[in-house]
Amino acid sequence: MSESLIIVGASARAAAFSAATAQLNPACADFFGDTDLVHVAPTKTVERYPKGLADAASELPAGPWMYTGALENYPQLVDRIAAERVLYGNPGSVLRRVRDPFLLRDELRSSELRLPELARASDQLPLDGSWLYKPLASSSGDRIFPWTKDVLEELEKRADPKKERHYFQQRIEGMPCSALFFAAAGKACLLGVTRQITGEAWTGATGFKYAGSVGPLSLPQEPLTRLQLAAARIASTFGLIGLFGLDLIWANNDLWLIEINPRYPASAEVLERSLGISAVGTHARACEKNGSAGAMASIVYNSQGTEMCAGKAIAYADKDFKITESFSHWASEQNAENERYVVADIPAVGTFVPAGFPIATVLADGTNAKDVEEKLKKRLSELRRSL
Numbered sequence: 001m002s003e004s005l006i007i008v009g010a011s012a013r014a015a016a017f018s019a020a021t022a023q024l025n026p027a028c029a030d031f032f033g034d035t036d037l038v039h040v041a042p043t044k045t046v047e048r049y050p051k052g053l054a055d056a057a058s059e060l061p062a063g064p065w066m067y068t069g070a071l072e073n074y075p076q077l078v079d080r081i082a083a084e085r086v087l088y089g090n091p092g093s094v095l096r097r098v099r100d101p102f103l104l105r106d107e108l109r110s111s112e113l114r115l116p117e118l119a120r121a122s123d124q125l126p127l128d129g130s131w132l133y134k135p136l137a138s139s140s141g142d143r144i145f146p147w148t149k150d151v152l153e154e155l156e157k158r159a160d161p162k163k164e165r166h167y168f169q170q171r172i173e174g175m176p177c178s179a180l181f182f183a184a185a186g187k188a189c190l191l192g193v194t195r196q197i198t199g200e201a202w203t204g205a206t207g208f209k210y211a212g213s214v215g216p217l218s219l220p221q222e223p224l225t226r227l228q229l230a231a232a233r234i235a236s237t238f239g240l241i242g243l244f245g246l247d248l249i250w251a252n253n254d255l256w257l258i259e260i261n262p263r264y265p266a267s268a269e270v271l272e273r274s275l276g277i278s279a280v281g282t283h284a285r286a287c288e289k290n291g292s293a294g295a296m297a298s299i300v301y302n303s304q305g306t307e308m309c310a311g312k313a314i315a316y317a318d319k320d321f322k323i324t325e326s327f328s329h330w331a332s333e334q335n336a337e338n339e340r341y342v343v344a345d346i347p348a349v350g351t352f353v354p355a356g357f358p359i360a361t362v363l364a365d366g367t368n369a370k371d372v373e374e375k376l377k378k379r380l381s382e383l384r385r386s387l
Helices: 013-021 035-040 052-058 075-082 092-098 101-107 149-156 221-238 268-275 279-288 293-297 325-337 369-386
Strands: 005-008 026-030 043-045 065-067 128-135 145-148 166-170 175-184 187-198 210-215 242-251 254-261 309-316 358-366
Touching: 005 013, 005 052, 005 279, 013 026, 013 035, 013 268, 013 279, 026 035, 026 052, 043 052, 052 075, 065 075, 065 279, 075 092, 092 221, 101 166, 101 254, 145 149, 175 221, 175 279, 187 221, 187 242, 187 268, 210 268, 210 369, 221 242, 221 254, 242 279, 268 279, 268 309, 268 358, 309 369, 325 369, 358 369
Parallel strands: 005 026, 005 065, 026 043
Antiparallel strands: 128 145, 128 166, 175 187, 175 242, 187 210, 210 309, 242 254, 309 358
């Protein structure tokens, strides 16, 4: 049997499914250990996230490894695991640079994308919500707040309000979206763009919390061209390899770059469904060839113009509860009745889910975004009734 591809992160399920499609023998370490992940890959579940991931990864079979979110916030951990096995992805030295919002701003001042203003301190900022408080180490929109008097007062109540390293970013009103790219040899190839579902009540998410994606999203050619040029500059400047995502805001027929996710992003699963590809397979080919131009030449697909649409939505818990037999039965029935899986990230019966945590993910396919979103809402509503 060939070596395994080790996948490590808070949730490894989507990347593991992608790796299995490409016949890459996934083996995983993550926080959730969901039943559908365990079904396709040997899995080590860690309680001490992220510290426990390194030890868990060391117990998995031989082979290269890659990470999912939010390991980009832990470059030392990435380098620790990379010292033990070959890394398919960006090392700590790259992560420290590309995840620095101020360095990113300075390197891309003359880029083809617009950039929100940044501030290190709030002294001169208005308290009207036109700026955002953002942790330097965060993912999925967690702990991001509009900068208002109420938020300031709440932070001041904390025992150590300076404990969390943070910055401030100008708030751009518009449609959140994400672009998925593949980098090799200092170049970048666009795989597609999706609309992000963030903080929408029907998912149970609040604030800016990531709750899913729908796509591919069609953009006018002019901003799309500028997006591709900017991504090529980012890949070259920071030395990115493999998959990476750009979080964007589409506002007034223009794109604003919010941040970079230098790894397999959650939106990749949606484009994989609509294009019929394995993004992790693409990622592995790039990294096997050390980012050579030959890897780039093999990527010929792009979502612009595809007639298929797909989406995913994450259901968040509105109260503490435990996963029931009825939910497990419902999820199994849904996946058995459909040609492709439509419920994922399925916890084991008896799993305790705290309020505010993800319960599971629902997925849908259709001919347009409206059709897909309606299916997601219906399926998510059925999920809640099964609990």
